[in-house]
Amino acid sequence: MPVFFHQMKVIDCYDWDELVVQTYGRPYCLQQQNGCMERGSIEISVPCEPEDFENDTIPEVVNGDEMGVSFNAWLERDPKQPPKMPQPNLEDFYTEIFWHRNFYPNLETLANDLNRRGILPAGDYLIKIDW
Helix, strand or coil, X not given: CCCCXXXXXXXXXXXXXXXXXXXXXXXXXXXXXXXXXXXXXXXXXXXXXXXXXXXXXXXXXXXXXXXXXXXXXXXXXXXXXXXXXXXXXCHHHHHHHHHHHCCCCCHHHHHHHXXXXXXXXCEEEEEEECC
């Protein structure tokens, strides 16, 4: 009896980040999301039925407790707009960290949009998280 193997495409998290940044022109770092991920992997199927984040806004605090915004809110915000914070001369650094750790869209929603744009083919993916 033949054995069939399920093919899963493997993507390094740094390649995933680069694809997202190049496509949308926004700061993005998957590993920094959800309180900073440990080494491991995430499996996703594309297309899928994701649950987009409901928040259009979150407190503008770097490393704040609230994380994730709706895909539309993520697309609409100017990526150069710094979060409201009292650290002068560090706006660029804190802006990037805010986007990486707090102001990001749902992974599956993002993957579905990349699929709709013809950039990410349908299929099963394993995103390797390493740092």
